[in-house]
Amino acid sequence: MNTKVLNELSRQSLRALAASLRDGPLSSGLTRYPLQQISGSRASELEKCLKFLAEAGMTSSQVALLVEAVEDATADTPNLSDVVDLVLSGPEVAGVPTSDTLAILRRLIDEATSEVLLVGYAVHQGKQVFGRLAARMDEKPELRVWLCLDISRKQTDTSLSQEIVRRFAHDFRGKHWPGKRLPELYFDPRSLSENRDKRSSLHAKCIAIDRRVALITSANFTEAAQQRNIEAGVIVKYPLLVERLVGYFEGLQTSGQLVGCSLK
16 A cells, blocks of 8 residues: 555654645655655655655645644554553563463452453362452452353253252352452353253453453463463453453343352
């Protein structure tokens, strides 16, 4: 695309280009020196772009308006590093930053003020993994915490679905949840189907804080996954995307595709 270079110049270069086109050296025609001053090694690309716009019938003032619009749009576009970052856990590799998934999880929880959505598949040694979340609930009475977890029927289990859910709730309260206040808990009832071909798993693993930041990860909510395993994930710090993530699980819950499990 002939105008691609405009999207790749810095905001400072775009401002200088617009000023030069409006009433500076480039207002009277294209010359190499001001283009090099403005865009350095991209001068040839920029020259081709400006020639293309001129041949399309645009005046220098009109091109200046276009450049200013690109600069304004760039100002509203966040840097990638401000929106998403990798969370890699496991043995260290030279030149590749790694982190402790559990430490990241706890840091995010410490920032929560209104809502925490936690979605997970496997839970083990939950009192250690969920300790900070339970403490945050006690610190913040207004904090809503809702969990979406996998409650599944084991291959040889012929119990009623209600009994499997009751046992899960009993084990969760006694073995995995260390706090005084209890979270809301939801599950996919299809995972309890007696027909193996119709069973599903709630296999997603993520946590969303106040609908503004989320960690999406391969790590289950177990001590091994959070601290010892090789795991990969991303932190998303773009509220629009986080809102979509939370909205999906909220939609599953309100439509009855995820159902509640009483922990009381």
